[in-house]
Amino acid sequence: TIDFMSTATVSPGGGSGLTVPTVPVQEVGVVFDGSGVGATSVTFQLVNSSETPVITVKDNADGSLTGTTGSVAVSDGALDFIRVNSGAAGDTSVINDYTMTTDDVLTVHASRYDGHGNYIGDSPGTTSWAAGLPFDGGDLSAGVGTSVDFVPDNVGSVVSAVTATDGVEVDSTGTITVNPGGVSYIEAVTDLAGDATAGGTFSVIITAYDVDGNVKTDYAGLKTVNWAHTAGNAPDLTVPVVPVDGFRTFNSGIATVPGFMLVRAEAGVTITPTVDPLGDNMSDATPGVTVVAGIADYYDVATQNGGVEGADTAFTLTVSTYDEYGNAASGYVGAHTIDFMSTATVSPGGGSGLTVPAVPV
Structure with missing residues (x-):
């Protein structure tokens, strides 16, 4: 009976595969041949490609009989998903909810991962990018590329503000909120x-x-x-x-x-x-x-000959309308009934002319 131990750790996760390494506790009845070699029937699976773990085996009955593998290089699995990350390249942090202003620039890129969440590398330059309303393509520095700058000129807030498409794999940011700049x-x-x-x-x-x-x-x-x-x-x-x-x-x-x-x-x-x-x-x-001008407030009245009128001659009046500040009341238009009053008195008389002034009512 052989016991197993390992330094292998869990994977970053995020994909469709295992996150915990498969390391059996023991196998009963490992058969060794005449040359002292035995093969396990139980299987192992390591899931974290960022490490080089070892596996130690020990005879369950004789604890002094042990052995350890060399460091095991764990290669990445097949492409399982992409993720929109911060910065221009590398296995950086994911862009979840993010707040910025129209003065700011947010650089993002797409990275590829296997089913265990191991970073394979960045998406290629053929990766396409889109922005969600109220933002649009004009708020992105490019429509295609491994990385792109999000440079919005309008405010707003939307989930999946920036989306990357790498073949059949698609990923978006979380909610990006853009406030006014300075x-x-x-x-x-x-x-x-x-x-x-x-x-x-x-x-x-x-x-x-x-x-x-x-x-x-x-x-x-x-x-x-x-x-x-x-x-x-x-x-x-x-x-x-x-x-x-x-x-x-x-x-x-x-x-x-x-x-x-x-x-x-x-x-x-x-x-x-x-x-x-x-x-x-x-x-x-x-x-x-x-x-x-405001509403009509008062009249300015002038006689036909500028204030000097002959006793033998009839004359007319010019009536000008003004608002309370002395502006000509241009809105005072149309026909209006005007009443007249005067301080004029009768003449001394004795001649052939009128003795009573003619002042219409």
Whole structure:
């Protein structure tokens, strides 16, 4: 009866084959021939190709009778699966769940393994690569090759973000989550649906972006915002209202600042915020705003001859309409019924002309 012992260890696993080596404990009745040679009928199987184990045999009845094989080289088995690994080559770590930004580069490659999880080598240069939505081939440095760089320019999160195909063998990464890169620029717009009305209030919306145009959703908290604008004063010298420079709160990359009021009817007015002038120092001008007059507030009335009218001559009036800031009320159009009143009095009389002034009602 022969006892067996071995230094063999388990395989890396991950395939369809055994992970534990087959080393019988003993065999009863090993028959030795006349030359002292005996062959076992039990079989052995080693599964870890990264080691060179030995097998020791011992006579169960006489423990002093032992022997040990030389180091056994364990060769790889047949290709069983591939795995998407980190880096450009080698038996590196698998890419499971991974978080990165659009500023980062993730280099991956495909490696071949036997059924016991032993590393055979890297997949060939004919290996094809694909990216899962919301990513696409444009986010990969190549469509074919042993390795590839994942260089996304958009944000998102998806399982099996990068997939390798080596013949009939296919493997994918775990869930890759891509967040925005570093803040790069801002865009400023108003919340106006159309033109601004003199005296009406509106807000300016500031959005922060990374270099690839993704909203910088983690750009948050208090940021200093300074303002510049091209708005003019109203005809009555009322000045436009712009919020004071100071801290504004960003939530998920966006700050909405209310309290703007323009007072002069004009076109092409821009408002420019500068965010974090001593740090990120990002500026952008809003699209040009057209300001129209407000509702009619008062008339300006002039006589036909500029305020000097002869007693013998009839004349007309010119009535001009203005909003509360002195802008011509261009929206006051169409037919309107006008009432007239005057401080004019009757003449001294005695002649051939009228004695009562003609002032229509």
